[in-house]
Amino acid sequence: MERFLELVIASVLLAGLYATMAYGLGLIYGVLRIVNLNHGGMIMAGAYAGWYLHSEFGIDPYLALLPVGTVAFLVGMGMYRLLVHRLPRGAAGGVQSLLLLFGVWLVMRNIAYLLFTGNDQTVHTTYATRAITLAGAQVSVNRLAVFGVALATLGILHILLTKTYFGKALRAVAQNPESCTLQGIRVDRIYALTFGLGTALASVAGLLGATLFPFNPSFGAAELLKSFVVVVLGGLGSVAGTAIAALILAAVEVFPTAIPGFPTYLTAALGFVLLVLVLVLRPGGLFGQRVLG
Amino acid sequence: MSLPPWISRRALIGLGAACAVLAVGPLLHDNLYLHNLLTLTFIGIAAALAWNWLGGYLGQVSFGHAAMFGLGGFVAARGEISLHLPMVFAWIFGGLVAGAYALLWGHPTLRLRGPYFSIATIGVGEATRLVGTYWDWLTGGSSGLSLPMHPNLKYTLYWYGLALAALALAASYALRRSSLGLSLLAIKSDVDAASDVGVGAVRLQDLVLFLSGAMMGVCGGFYASYFSYIEPGDMFGFDRSISWVLMGVIGGIGTIAGPALGAVIFVLLRQYLIASYPQLYLGLYGILLVLVILFEPLGLTGIALRLFHRVRPDLSVTGVAGED
Numbered sequence: 001m002e003r004f005l006e007l008v009i010a011s012v013l014l015a016g017l018y019a020t021m022a023y024g025l026g027l028i029y030g031v032l033r034i035v036n037l038n039h040g041g042m043i044m045a046g047a048y049a050g051w052y053l054h055s056e057f058g059i060d061p062y063l064a065l066l067p068v069g070t071v072a073f074l075v076g077m078g079m080y081r082l083l084v085h086r087l088p089r090g091a092a093g094g095v096q097s098l099l100l101l102f103g104v105w106l107v108m109r110n111i112a113y114l115l116f117t118g119n120d121q122t123v124h125t126t127y128a129t130r131a132i133t134l135a136g137a138q139v140s141v142n143r144l145a146v147f148g149v150a151l152a153t154l155g156i157l158h159i160l161l162t163k164t165y166f167g168k169a170l171r172a173v174a175q176n177p178e179s180c181t182l183q184g185i186r187v188d189r190i191y192a193l194t195f196g197l198g199t200a201l202a203s204v205a206g207l208l209g210a211t212l213f214p215f216n217p218s219f220g221a222a223e224l225l226k227s228f229v230v231v232v233l234g235g236l237g238s239v240a241g242t243a244i245a246a247l248i249l250a251a252v253e254v255f256p257t258a259i260p261g262f263p264t265y266l267t268a269a270l271g272f273v274l275l276v277l278v279l280v281l282r283p284g285g286l287f288g289q290r291v292l293g
Numbered sequence: 294m295s296l297p298p299w300i301s302r303r304a305l306i307g308l309g310a311a312c313a314v315l316a317v318g319p320l321l322h323d324n325l326y327l328h329n330l331l332t333l334t335f336i337g338i339a340a341a342l343a344w345n346w347l348g349g350y351l352g353q354v355s356f357g358h359a360a361m362f363g364l365g366g367f368v369a370a371r372g373e374i375s376l377h378l379p380m381v382f383a384w385i386f387g388g389l390v391a392g393a394y395a396l397l398w399g400h401p402t403l404r405l406r407g408p409y410f411s412i413a414t415i416g417v418g419e420a421t422r423l424v425g426t427y428w429d430w431l432t433g434g435s436s437g438l439s440l441p442m443h444p445n446l447k448y449t450l451y452w453y454g455l456a457l458a459a460l461a462l463a464a465s466y467a468l469r470r471s472s473l474g475l476s477l478l479a480i481k482s483d484v485d486a487a488s489d490v491g492v493g494a495v496r497l498q499d500l501v502l503f504l505s506g507a508m509m510g511v512c513g514g515f516y517a518s519y520f521s522y523i524e525p526g527d528m529f530g531f532d533r534s535i536s537w538v539l540m541g542v543i544g545g546i547g548t549i550a551g552p553a554l555g556a557v558i559f560v561l562l563r564q565y566l567i568a569s570y571p572q573l574y575l576g577l578y579g580i581l582l583v584l585v586i587l588f589e590p591l592g593l594t595g596i597a598l599r600l601f602h603r604v605r606p607d608l609s610v611t612g613v614a615g616e617d
Binding site for chain 2: 086087096099100104108110111114221232263269273275
């Protein structure tokens with residue numbers, strides 16, 4: 001029973017990170033209808049940014065969240081204006097945007113490799129190994145902090161999307177860009193801002209992930225996949241759906257570790273099996289299609 | 294002798310002539326470096342074309358074709374080592390298993406168009422690589438498998454490779470020009486509309502997926518025989534999957550012969566890049582992808598079509614290639 005509780009807590013804490021990670025991907029897909037294959041690249045960049053600021057300047061990773069997120073936001077806007085903006089819309093744009101952003105991801109991986117070599121890096125904070133007892137289970141302070149930040153991020157996003165003019169405009173563009181143009185919403189600017197926001201979320205998730213796991217330039221590939229599983233499971237852009245889907249994915253990954261002799265490399269394959277199952281059984285996601293918000 | 298109307302006599306003669314020249318070529322020179330490079334190019338051509346059947350003709354871009362390549366390679370190698378199958382039968386066996394594996398994961402995922410499918414293929418590739426690395430019984434784990442060495446086999450495989458590339462090119466032609474090709478185009482443009490007018494979208498997509506996976510598997514088997522040592526990290530590697538995407542995109546995604554051209558360029562480029570800048574090749578692949586997509590989405594074929602159009606505007610060939 002105690003072991004069960006530990007597993008539940010571990011799943012919930014991990015789900016926070018997964019939800020943040022996935023939300024950026026879902027947001028961009030929901031509004032621009034583009035799967036940002038560079039999502040993994042930005043996750044990796046966020047991880048390296050946090051690690052660099054910490055090891056060179058001693059800046060705490062949690063304090064680095066805001067500056068890293070802001071820079072990533074600008075990078076995302078720039079990427080939209082420079083590259084994504086030039087793609088055709090519609091079916092052809094789908095394949096081309098995939099290939100284009102995949103190319104960007106390869107470039108980013110190569111840059112990271114040149115700058116920081118292919119070795120695994122970790123962010124070592126003074127409190128990395130500290131743990132507190134929560135409901136009888138030992139919980140790492142760091143994991144709790146990551147969970148807290150993830151919750152706060154999702155909360156802010158929810159308010160941003162439902163309560164502000166930008167959020168309303170974004171949701172309107174997601175529904176029908178043509179009518180938005182007629183209503184005087186600058187659709188292209190919303191696209192740029194959304195792309196920036198999604199990119200910023202990816203880098204924040206990467207930075208949070210870096211405090212928990214070791215990473216190298218190919219960090220982000222598995223994370224992209226997990227984000228995608230969550231987006232497919234949870235439907236697009238619904239914060240609640242994303243949270244539940246992230247929880248399911250985390251539980252699927254965490255619980256088998258309690259089975260004695262379960263090979264750890266198979267946990268990576270489990271997420272994928274889950275993806276295929278959902279695609280086959282519920283192609284519209286577990287909760288059907290939702291509007292953003 | 295009468296040909297089906299969709300086979301152009303000129304294409305047939307061209308393919309035959311090219312094969313003839315390449316087949317007698319090695320008898321006229323004894324440059325082993327060139328011999329090796331050409332064999333690698335053949336295998337690249339066959340694999341890139343097989344990738345294009347799915348990625349170009351159907352518009353379902355796969356980032357995980359190394360899964361079938363690796364599986365076919367290891368099954369063929371196991372077939373040779375443990376079952377003592379003759380080489381070509383081992384390749385076919387590997388190809389069939391790889392095709393069946395492609396159906397296993399692809400049949401459910403192919404219901405989804407575009408991005409969903411593509412991302413799922415990243416997962417397939419990674420999951421297969423992980424399982425392959427730890428599945429000692431099939432792949433020999435991280436120490437890999439060594440095949441029995443035969444003197445002269447490597448030299449002879451040149452002609453097998455040529456035959457494989459020619460077969461893939463002929464299949465590409467048939468898949469595009471026959472009435473099947475029209476059905477595939479219809480599916481690519483709009484699955485639902487195609488189904489409405491009686492195109493059996495699910496069956497045809499499965500067929501193409503199987504053919505693509507099986508050809509990949511045969512290529513994997515060929516690769517195993519050629520290098521006589523294979524290792525999961527390399528066979529299932531992500532870089533390998535990307536290389537076929539890149540060959541297709543450079544040459545002209547969705548065109549009949551474009552990916553073959555892309556494979557030639559790619560193999561030459563890689564030979565040079567790996568020798569000179571082993572640290573940069575991933576990024577250079579990326580830059581190439583970005584540039585081609587932004588400036589010439591049909592790749593070299595697109596450039597060729599433009600040039601042709603400029604020289605002979607009266608014979609405009611737009612609509613022939615696989616434009617989106």
